[in-house]
Amino acid sequence: xxxxxxxxxxxxxxxxxxxxxxxxxxxxxxxxxxxxxxxxxxxxxxxxxxxxxxxxxxxxxxxxxxxxxxxxxxxxxxxxxxxxxxxxxxxxxxxxxxxxxxxxxxxxxxxxxxxxxxxxxxxxxxxxxxxxxxxxxxxxxxxxxxxxxxxxxxxxxxxxxxxxxxxxxxxxxxxxxxxxxxxxxxxxxxxxxxxxxxxxxxxxxxxxxxxxxxxxxxxxxxxxxxxxxxxxxxxxxxxxxxxxxxxxxxxxxxxxxxxxxxxxxxxxxxxxxxxxxxxxxxxxxxxxxxxxxxxxxxxxxxxxxxxxxxxxxxxxxxxxxxxxxxxxxxxxxxxxxxxxxxxxxxxxxxxxxxxx
Numbered sequence: 058x059x060x061x062x063x064x065x066x067x068x069x070x071x072x073x074x075x076x077x078x079x080x081x082x083x084x085x086x087x088x089x090x091x092x093x094x095x096x097x098x099x100x101x102x103x104x105x106x107x108x109x110x111x112x113x114x115x116x117x118x119x120x121x122x123x124x125x126x127x128x129x130x131x132x133x134x135x136x137x138x139x140x141x142x143x144x145x146x147x148x149x150x151x152x153x154x155x156x157x158x159x160x161x162x163x164x165x166x167x168x169x170x171x172x173x174x175x176x177x178x179x180x181x182x183x184x185x186x187x188x189x190x191x192x193x194x195x196x197x198x199x200x201x202x203x204x205x206x207x208x209x210x211x212x213x214x215x216x217x218x219x220x221x222x223x224x225x226x227x228x229x230x231x232x233x234x235x236x237x238x239x240x241x242x243x244x245x246x247x248x249x250x251x252x253x254x255x256x257x258x259x260x261x262x263x264x265x266x267x268x269x270x271x272x273x274x275x276x277x278x279x280x281x282x283x284x285x286x287x288x289x290x291x292x293x294x295x296x297x298x299x300x301x302x303x304x305x306x307x308x309x310x311x312x313x314x315x316x317x318x319x320x321x322x323x324x325x326x327x328x329x330x331x332x333x334x335x336x337x338x339x340x341x342x343x344x345x346x347x348x349x350x351x352x353x354x355x356x357x358x359x360x361x362x363x364x365x366x367x368x369x370x371x372x373x374x375x376x377x378x379x380x381x382x383x384x385x386x387x388x389x390x391x392x393x394x395x396x397x398x399x400x401x402x403x404x405x406x407x408x409x410x411x412x413x
Contacts, residue, residue, distance in 0.1 A: 063337070065069060066133070068329065071094065083306055088177045094104065094395075094405070095402065098398055098401045098402060099398070102394050102395070102397070102398045104119060105394050106390065106394050107389060109241070109386075109387075109390040110160070110163065110387055111156070113383060113386040113387065113390065114155075114156050114383060115152065115156070115385055116161060117379055117382055117386070118152055118379070120374075120377045120379075122376070122377055124146070124148070124172050124376055124377055124378065124379060125139050125142045125143055125146070125148065125172075126139070127376045127377070128142075128172060128376060129142070129172055135324075146172055146380070148378075149404070163171060164238040166179070167179070168182070168380075168383075168384035168387065168388075169378050169380040169383065169384055171373070171378055171380050171381040171384075172376065172378045172379065172380055172381070173372075173373075173376055173378045173380075173381070178380055178383075178384035178385075179384070181369060181381065181384075182366065182369075182384065182385065182388055185364060185365050185366045185368075186365075186366065188262055188363060188365040189354055189358070189363075189365030189367065189413075190283075191277075192281060192284055192285065192354060192357070192363055192365060193288070193354045195281060195285050196284075196285045196288030196289055196292070196354075197292070197343075197346055197347065199285060199289045199290045199293075199366060200288065200289045200293040200334075201293075201296050201339075201343060201346075203289065203293045203296075203297075204227070204292075204293040204294065204295065204296025204297040204299075204300065205296050205297075205300045205336070205339065207223045207227070207293075207297050207337070208296060208297035208298065208299065208300025208301040208304070209300055209301075209304055209327065209332050210220070210223070211223045211224060211297065211301045212301035212302065212304030212305045212308075212335070213304060213308070213331070215301070215305055220301070223297065224298075224301070225298070227293065227294035227297045227298070228294055230290040230291055230293075230294060231291065231292075231294035231295070233290070233291065235288075235291050235356045235357060235360075236356045236359075238290060238291065238362050239283070239284070239357060239360035239361060239362060240246065240289050241277060241285045242283050242286060242287060243259050243283065243360070243361075243396050246283065247259045250254050257279060257280075257282050257283050258279065258280050258363050259361075259362075260280075260362030260363070261280055261361075261362055261363075261364075262280050262363060262364055263275060263276045263277055263280065264276045264280075280361075281361075282352075282406045284357050284358070284360075284361040284363055285303060285359060287357055287360075288354065288357055292346065295346070296339060296342065299338055299339050299342050300335060300336075300339060301333035301357070302338075303336075303337070303338045303339070304327075304331055304332065306335075306337045307331045307334055308331065310331075310334075312330065313326055313330055313331055316329075316330050320391070337407060337408055340403065340404055340407060341400045344397070344399055344400035344403070345396060345397065345398045345400060346395075347392075354366075354367045355367035355370055355371065358371075359371045366385060366389075369381070369385065370382060370385045370389075373385065384401040
């Protein structure tokens with residue numbers, strides 16, 4: 058006799074149907090605990106963001122270099138003109154006064170003005186946000202799919218040849234510096250000096266002579282191959298290891314024994330019953346990576362000259378353009394904190410065992 062295990066065969070957990078919330082004092086108590094939980098997470102996120110903003114502001118003030126001198130280098134600029142620039146940028150005031158002005162601007166959603174571009178930082182970020190989301194989103198989706206697939210197969214037969222090979226390869230790439238791997242791919246596949254020369258472009262996002270939507274799309278896809286491959290190689294190991302560990306924990310569950318006793322094939326038991334439950338711990342990892350993905354592409358974008366936020370941040374550090382790097386730092390930190398908050402709020406909805 059074959060067939061999927063019934064609900065009664067499974068332990069109370071994320072896959073089990075939940076009874077409706079009881080009316081009366083018990084239901085009110087659950088709602089109160091949920092509200093306290095949400096309020097606590099929101100407060101923690103707000104405090105974390107405030108601490109990161111303050112730390113980032115004063116941290117960038119100790120960067121070596123004079124922004125005004127760097128921007129006027131090679132030009133005939135008098136001392137009076139440099140002082141006027143300092144006054145315009147607010148650098149003639151004390152750090153405490155600058156911080157209060159900066160914090161007041163953030164409350165108005167004003168990220169300040171870039172010293173070198175002389176444009177609002179928010180507009181510069183919006184202009185570069187699309188390329189970063191395209192590159193980082195593609196890399197994250199491919200890395201998650203690859204890591205979860207290989208992790209499911211490795212965790213189902215731990216200690217086998219496939220498990221050992223996949224785990225060793227994933228951990229090797231995880232330990233490799235991102236910029237080193239990117240430069241290696243450029244040398245081998247793009248620079249004209251490797252085994253497969255000139256296969257992919259060395260940098261940029263679109264060929265200058267590409268015209269029309271199809272040509273632009275194909276050119277963009279070709280330019281994305283190497284940076285996406287670099288990102289995937291470095292981060293897919295996280296998904297593989299989490300999925301492998303989670304599936305190894307699920308292997309001994311009673312509902313899987315029941316499914317096998319009903320005559321289901323081993324591969325069907327893995328795909329239909331073990332993998333869906335083992336996916337739950339990866340939810341947190343996905344949210345965390347979504348938050349870090351915006352800031353984590355700095356090295357990749359710099360190596361491949363990708364016109365996104367990472368390259369913009371690098372250009373700001375070279376001056377140093379304090380207005381620009383501070384604004385980007387806030388955006389990077391806020392994305393991580395926001396994704397952490399969403400993970401905290403969504404996970405109890407998926408897994409009743411961790412509900413407050």
